[in-house]
Amino acid sequence: MSQAWPWIAGALAVFWIVGLHNRLMRLRAVVFETSAVFERAMQALISVAREAVAQASAPQSDAPSPAGTALLQVAGALEQGMRDRKTKRLARTKAHAPADLGALWAQLQQAWLAFAVAAEGVCDPAALQSLRERWDAADGQGPLARVAVNHAIADYDAAIEQAPAAWVANTLGFHRVPPL
Secondary structure, three states, rough: OOOHHHHHHHHHHHHHHHHHHHHHHHHHHHHHHHHHHHHHHHHHHHHHHHHHHHOOOOOOOOOHHHHHHHHHHHHHHHHHHHHHHHHHHOOOOOOOOOOHHHHHHHHHHHHHHHHHHHHHOOOOOOHHHHHHHHHHHHHHHHHHHHHHHHHHHHHHHHHHHHHHHHHHHHHHHOOOOOOO
């Protein structure tokens, strides 16, 4: 009977680690799911931005206006930031923090406002109004999605830092996730 105690303690430790791993995996899955909602909202904004620049380009030249160029640059940076974040997330590395998607999103909104003012006389008013409505619909989803992602990230990070999980989380491959 005295030789059974080490086996029982070992089994309990294994079961505890498996349960901890499953809990952290569930929390990380929530982060991935909510991040996907935010990414879809950002992709909708990027597609509206590209369509708007294409419609506002002068018919004689396919070159966008300076405001359109700035909008496309910020949209491209946001898209690249989302790709980088996803790549680092899937690689499960502790590499340098990915681009601040929240800051890029704010820059995209500012570039959109500058573009919308510059496109007033160039773009068809009905088409511009339609683009503004689509932009507002897509932009309205962003704040809620960002709050949901940051809340899920905070829950995940808190779970990693709690006493029993903190002892083994790094060994199991769980690392802090930067907020949006």
